[in-house]
Amino acid sequence: MRPVSYSRVTDVATAIGTVAADPASTYLAGGTTEVDLQRVYVSPARRLVDINDLPLHQVDELPGGGVRIGALARMSEVAQALPIRRRFPVISQALLLGASPQLRNMASIGGNLMQRVRCGYFRDVAAACNRREPGTGCSAIHGINRGHAILGTSGQCIATHPSDLAVALVALDAVVRTQGPGGPNQIAIDDFFPLPGDTPDREHPTAHGELVVAVEVPPNPMAARSLYLKVRDRESYEFALASAAVAVSLDGQTISDVRLALGGVATKPWRARRAEAVLRGAPATVQTFASAAREELADAVGYGMNDFKIELAQRTIVRALRMVLGDPQIHDGKALRLLSGDGDGS
Incomplete structure (x- = not known):
């Protein structure tokens, strides 16, 4: 010891x-x-x-409809908070799907965002891992990589980011509030998780001693129609193979605005901006959803065992969009045929 x-x-x-x-x-x-x-x-x-005695446990409503979540608020408490459930159901769902009840009662919001990757090689001190020991290599690239990333990877690291909550927060343009030796700071949530690039050991743009004190989610009426879809090997207490956080607003049958982020498939919570661009102003049809999914995954790279994630991520996007819009034919298999190039989608 x-x-x-x-x-x-x-x-x-x-x-x-x-x-x-x-x-x-x-x-x-x-x-x-x-x-x-x-x-x-x-x-x-x-x-x-x-730091459990610090006064950072509150969930406060902000003017205009946003929320401020204290960094030490427990996952279980935030998931059940009325402002979260009403205005941002995608956050509540991501939290409830993120861990076992026992862990949700202990784990904090700030800790969830700061958690390290779940790559088995990272946790094995006998294995090469650039996140744990820069310059030693990445054992996962040619190793057991079924659960690893297909987006945002580099020759230094292909580990997926493990947080479900972070995916929802990225979709909603949240802001991380910190306090450090140099004073207060705020970091856009998408910037809080840099790509690994050549420095995978630098997981956040924070200085040593800088403390996450809160997460602020800006008002967004569209978020009232939002959900989190998580695909995993087993239904209870498992990390995502692919997930999607989505919020949509419609003008008739046209998508007027959308927010979409992916989990389980990238080295960071992945904002699906290419898919969003395809969806905005387009008809809310399965054909549109499938086109957006293909566009988002066009540059995805598999490493052998995780090749299946490229198609799985596309299917997850399509299914999440259909679910959030209440598609009554969600089980008809049409989306899956479209992704395979079978059928005309009519």
């Missing part, structure tokens, strides 16, 4: 000062990731600063 020190703080300034002053320290919230990484000798932290 390696020695790890522990301290508990009760105010934000002390928390930031304590962690910023010690390069070997980190914050401890729900502990559902950090404790696991300590057990397998992956986390380099030698000092844990418990």
Whole structure:
């Protein structure tokens, strides 16, 4: 066992000062990731600063219809919060599908966004992993990569981002509020998760000691018609093979606006901007959905075992769009035939 020190703080300034002053320290919230990484000798932290007493647990309504979610609010609490369920059902659904009830009762919103990748090679200290130890290589590229990414990959890393919540937040243009040694900061959620590129070990654009204090979701009437669809190997407590967060507004039978993000298939929560461009101003038909899905996945790259995700992601997009619009023929298989090039969609 390696020695790890522990301290508990009760105010934000002390928390930031304590962690910023010690390069070997980190914050401890729900502990559902950090404790696991300590057990397998992956986390380099030698000092844990418990922040659970900080006043960051609230879910507050903002003027105009937005919400501010405290970083220490528990996943289970946020999922059931009335403003979330009414205005942003996609967030509630993503949280409820994101973990077991026991984990949701412990895991915090900030911790969920800061969680590390779930790649088996990352958690195996005997394997090469550029995220854990830069310059050693990526074992997944030629290894067991069924669960790995097909979008946003690089020669340095193909691990998928694990958070369901982050996918919903990316679709809704949320903002991450932080506090650090240099003062307060705000980061657009899409920028909070950089692509791995040549620096996969840099998972967030934050300084050491910078603390996530809240997530703000701007008002968006379209979000009242939103959902989160998660496709996984088993129905209970499993990471996504592919997922989609979608919100749509219609003008008659035409898509006037849309927000779409994907999970389980990319190295970050993936905003599907190419698909959105195809969908806006187009008729709300299965043909349109399938065209948008193909456009979004046009540059996807499989690595062998995960090749199936290219088609699965397309099917997930089509199904999510049909579900959010209440398609009564959701089980008719038409979307799947279109994706395979069979049938005319009539």
